[in-house]
Amino acid sequence: MNNLYIHIYLFFFPLVLGNVLHMIIVKRNWFKIIAIPISKKLLGNSKTYRGIIVLPILTGLLALLSSYWFGPFEVSLANDAFVGFGLGLAYILAELPNSYIKRRLGIANGEQSKKCKYLQYFTDKADSLIGVLVFYFFVTTVSFGTILVLFCIGILLHISISQLLVYTKIKKKF
Numbered sequence: 001m002n003n004l005y006i007h008i009y010l011f012f013f014p015l016v017l018g019n020v021l022h023m024i025i026v027k028r029n030w031f032k033i034i035a036i037p038i039s040k041k042l043l044g045n046s047k048t049y050r051g052i053i054v055l056p057i058l059t060g061l062l063a064l065l066s067s068y069w070f071g072p073f074e075v076s077l078a079n080d081a082f083v084g085f086g087l088g089l090a091y092i093l094a095e096l097p098n099s100y101i102k103r104r105l106g107i108a109n110g111e112q113s114k115k116c117k118y119l120q121y122f123t124d125k126a127d128s129l130i131g132v133l134v135f136y137f138f139v140t141t142v143s144f145g146t147i148l149v150l151f152c153i154g155i156l157l158h159i160s161i162s163q164l165l166v167y168t169k170i171k172k173k174f
Contacts, residue, residue, distance in 0.1 A: 007150055010073045011136060014062035014084045015091065016161060022055045023170050043099045044109040051092050059088030074140055083139055087132045094131020098123055110172060122155075125162070129154045 025031060035050040037043065063084020067077045074080055102120075107113050112120050133147050133154070142150075165171035 004146075004149075006071075006073050007142070007146070009066045009070045010063060010080060010083060010140075011087065011132075011150065012154070012157065013066050014059045015087050015132065016157065018055055018059035018062050018084075018088055019091070020161070020165070020170075021058050022051065023165055025050070025054060027170050038096075042103060043096060044103050046109045047092075047096060047099050052089070055092050056085045056088035059091075060085030063087070083136070086135050086139060090131045090135035091128045094128045094134075098127040125155055125158045129158060 026035075029035065031050050031054060034053055035048045037045050038047050038049060038052070060081045061084070064077060064081035066084075067073055067080035071077070072080050074083065102113075105113065107120075129151060133151055136142060136150075137144070137147050162171065
């Protein structure tokens with residue numbers, strides 16, 4: 001499972017496309033009935049049940065489609081869909097500690113601290129990536145060295161896609 005193409009089809013493709021679709025859903029305020037903040041006080045307004053529900057489902061379905069077209073990659077189509085669902089859930093859950101810390105520091109949703117703004121920017125991009133890579137490492141047969149390569153590719157991809165989403169006005173800030 002150390003072929004980079006496999007990781008692109010099972011990991012990057014579903015996760016990136018799932019996140020872009022999720023941002024479009026947020027921008028257009030679809031499924032607003034579940035766009036309820038998990039905890040305004042602890043996490044702010046932007047961490048909602050919609051994200052916890054929609055992103056894992058989207059990523060799981062996209063992983064299933066990718067597995068159907070190019071795989072299966074691990075054991076079966078169903079297993080690949082599980083990996084995709086887990087990647088989406090890990091992505092969302094890994095963002096929560098950072099949001100919690102930012103709210104405790106008095107940093108508003110979508111804003112950055114005046115101090116250490118570059119560290120905060122990196123943390124905003126790396127938190128979810130670290131979460132998904134930890135999950136990916138434990139549920140697939142990927143090596144730790146490959147995880148490090150995927151982190152480097154992933155952080156550059158995350159920053160680039162965030163900038164593209166801001167440029168296309170799907171997202172307000174990167």
